[in-house]
Amino acid sequence: MTFFWLIEGAFPAVVLGYKKWRHAKVNIVLLGTTILINALFGIVTAGVFVWVGSHSFGLLNWVNWPTWVEVIVGIMLLDFVAQFGVHYILHKFGPLWRFHMVHHSDTHLDVTSGTRHHPGDYLFRELFSLLAVVLGGLPFAFYLVYRIITVLFTYWTHANFDLPRGVDKALSYLIVTPRMHKFHHHYQRPWTDANFGNILSIWDRMFGTFVSGDSRDIQYGLDVLDNSRSEDLAYQLKVPFDKSILVDE
Numbered sequence: 001m002t003f004f005w006l007i008e009g010a011f012p013a014v015v016l017g018y019k020k021w022r023h024a025k026v027n028i029v030l031l032g033t034t035i036l037i038n039a040l041f042g043i044v045t046a047g048v049f050v051w052v053g054s055h056s057f058g059l060l061n062w063v064n065w066p067t068w069v070e071v072i073v074g075i076m077l078l079d080f081v082a083q084f085g086v087h088y089i090l091h092k093f094g095p096l097w098r099f100h101m102v103h104h105s106d107t108h109l110d111v112t113s114g115t116r117h118h119p120g121d122y123l124f125r126e127l128f129s130l131l132a133v134v135l136g137g138l139p140f141a142f143y144l145v146y147r148i149i150t151v152l153f154t155y156w157t158h159a160n161f162d163l164p165r166g167v168d169k170a171l172s173y174l175i176v177t178p179r180m181h182k183f184h185h186h187y188q189r190p191w192t193d194a195n196f197g198n199i200l201s202i203w204d205r206m207f208g209t210f211v212s213g214d215s216r217d218i219q220y221g222l223d224v225l226d227n228s229r230s231e232d233l234a235y236q237l238k239v240p241f242d243k244s245i246l247v248d249e
Contacts, residue, residue, distance in 0.1 A: 004111040004159035013162035013178070013215075016108045024112040026233050030102075031115035034122050041126045048130050049140050058137020074142040075149065076200065081132035083150065083198035086125055088209070091193050094247050096124060098240035101247070104192065105239065107221040107230040109185050114158035120240060153199045157181035162215070172212075176201050183211055187221045 009020075052058055059077070060070050090100040099120040106113045117125070133143060157176050162168070168179045176197045184195040194211040197204050204210035221227040224245055229235040239245065 001111055001115070001155050004155045004161070008110055008160040012160050013182075014160060016110070016160065018108045020110070023108050023110070023231060026231050026236065027106070027112035027116040029233055030117055030119075030236075031112075033119045034115060034117055037119060037122050037126060041130075045130060045133075045143075048133055049143075052134060052137055053139070056137070058133075058135055060139075060142075061137035071142055071145065074136055074138045075146050077136045078129070078132045078138070078143070078146045079150070079197070079199045080203055081135065082125065082129040084196050084200075084203040086128035087196040087198070090121065090124070091196070096121075097247055098245070099124070101222055101225060101245075102236050102239050104185060104187075104222050105225050105227070105230055105236060106185070107227050109158060109160060109182065109220050111155050111159040113185075114154040118237065118240060150198055157198070169212075172201050173205075174201060175199060179215055180210075180212065182215055182218050183213065185220050186218045187223050187227075188219075191218075192222075 052061070056062075060074060063070075065073070090096045099118045102118040103113075103116050103121060106116055132138070136142075153176060157178055158181065159178060162178060163171070165179075168177045171177050172180045176195070176199060180195050180201060183191045186192060191211055191213075194209050195201075195204055196209055201210065221230065224247060225239065226235070
């Protein structure tokens with residue numbers, strides 16, 4: 001986060017005209033809830049790895065591929081299930097979308113926005129991570145490599161900086177780029193319901209959810225929320241339970 005904070009400060013893609021530290025406060029508090037959930041899930045996760053290993057369950061326990069192939073397959077499986085798949089569900093299932101709206105309510109997208117998850121949203125994401133571990137029969141080392149990569153991509157894609165258009169376009173055929181993810185944070189559909197990937201962009205291209213366009217047209221926030229309260233922590237925590245906010249259930 002610190003690295004991309006410095007990069008976006010020196011080379012901002014968009015001059016957002018906001019108080020950066022004040023904006024970061026809400027996102028850092030929500031990062032604290034994420035860290036707490038991760039700590040609690042650590043116990044459950046350890047139990048899952050023990051069970052998978054002792055029962056030889058999951059894809060990688062049923063094949064005998066070279067280690068480098070298994071690492072790639074493991075990371076791809078985690079990225080598909082625990083990132084693209086669960087992200088798609090969070091957008092399409094009304095009760096879960098209510099929790100995920102908090103991530104999209106940020107009206108000034110920068111590196112700290114990657115940490116902006118309502119606890120209910122992040123809890124559901126972690127359940128899908130464990131599902132991917134079980135399905136894949138993944139060893140802990142593979143999972144650790146994946147978590148490091150996915151955290152890196154989270155900050156890379158949310159940071160307020162841009163690559164040269166040609167470079168971004170070329171990379172976007174394989175991986176998620178900053179420009180590609182910015183469209184996902186546009187305040188209106190259909191852009192909001194597109195570009196679900198975190199590490200690999202191939203899932204969006206395969207399933208027809210990839211979009212691109214003129215990044216100057218992007219406006220952050222959500223059209224169904226009070227965007228003037230983007231930095232109001234109490235408001236954000238109550239968003240999932242506010243029935244006056246109309247969403248497709």
